[in-house]
């Protein structure tokens with residue numbers, strides 16, 4: 030990988046130390062060009078002229094194929110969404126719930142996991158069980174704690190594949206092994222994974238997986254995707270419905286629900302420009318290579334964790350073991366509010382990071398375009414702040 034060359038293609042890299050990909054990744058020029066090109070086609074050719082409308086349908090099809098390729102899934106198991114949370118809500122609200130059905134999750138989770146689960150409790154009488162995990166909980170403990178939480182009434186295990194708070198990578202294949210035989214469904218939030226680690230729906234064998242375009246894929250906001258394992262598609266009802274939710278027909282009295290295909294989730298119009306951007310983002314990431322990216326991100330994260338661990342008064346909150354680590358690194362400085370550290374890094378060093386609420390800390394996202402020099406710069410800035418009286 031030629032990092033210098035890649036950085037030339039991502040304008041943000043020339044302006045700051047960008048360590049906030051876990052919130053929103055900086056797009057390369059080619060992604061924004063793909064979006065602009067499509068907008069130009071619509072502006073000049075007429076958005077619903079026959080040719081442009083047809084090419085818009087093609088964009089939708091090829092973007093869906095690109096997502097399927099990224100996930101090692103079939104295109105008919107994938108639909109385009111607005112973002113990760115949109116896909117998660119489609120599943121949570123589309124499944125039918127009985128009072129007493131249990132949802133198992135954990136306390137490192139993002140609100141996009143916990144809040145939809147809470148609303149199932151509030152509106153449908155489901156019970157949300159939140160398992161306590163340390164931010165660097167060892168793999169065997171995770172499995173033991175989750176297994177302990179499962180009962181005859183557990184219907185769903187709902188977790189992030191990579192936890193946004195500490196970057197802990199959940200052992201999803203092993204978790205699947207303990208849920209599969211009990212007939213428990215598995216919904217994974219892939220907000221922090223797509224474009225970051227290799228994703229293989231066949232290997233993970235989960236039922237549902239939701240991803241965004243705007244984070245590690247470096248696409249734009251406003252477009253993401255949802256995977257549903259083929260056999261599970263009929264179990265998820267579309268909540269927002271329009272033409273795709275009924276089978277082809279001539280007259281309204283011939284309406285019949287479309288239950289078996291992902292087309293039932295297509296609600297009217299969507300932005301072909303953003304979908305073209307997503308497709309280009311996937312191409313950009315795949316050209317670099319997801320496996321190469323995964324290892325490089327782990328190397329950068331490991332350097333940062335090593336450097337931070339050497340600073341008196343600084344605690345690394347992320348796991349140290351490589352197999353449960355990712356490119357997300359969280360840390361805290363004794364006695365200093367994480368929000369203040371984030372402001373300091375930006376104001377004095379032009380380093381963009383973010384605060385995480387639980388456990389309270391500062392989170393740096395290390396993606397392949399970041400460099401060892403940037404890691405050193407962050408560690409030096411943190412040391413400077415930790416030593417300040």
Ligand SMILES: Cc1ncc(COP(=O)(O)O)c(C=O)c1O
Nearest residue numbers: 112113114139141189193220241
């Ligand atoms: C684990 C997790 N889930 C969901 C989200 C929300 O993502 P989106 O804006 O794509 O819905 C985030 C964003 O930070 C996240 O980290």
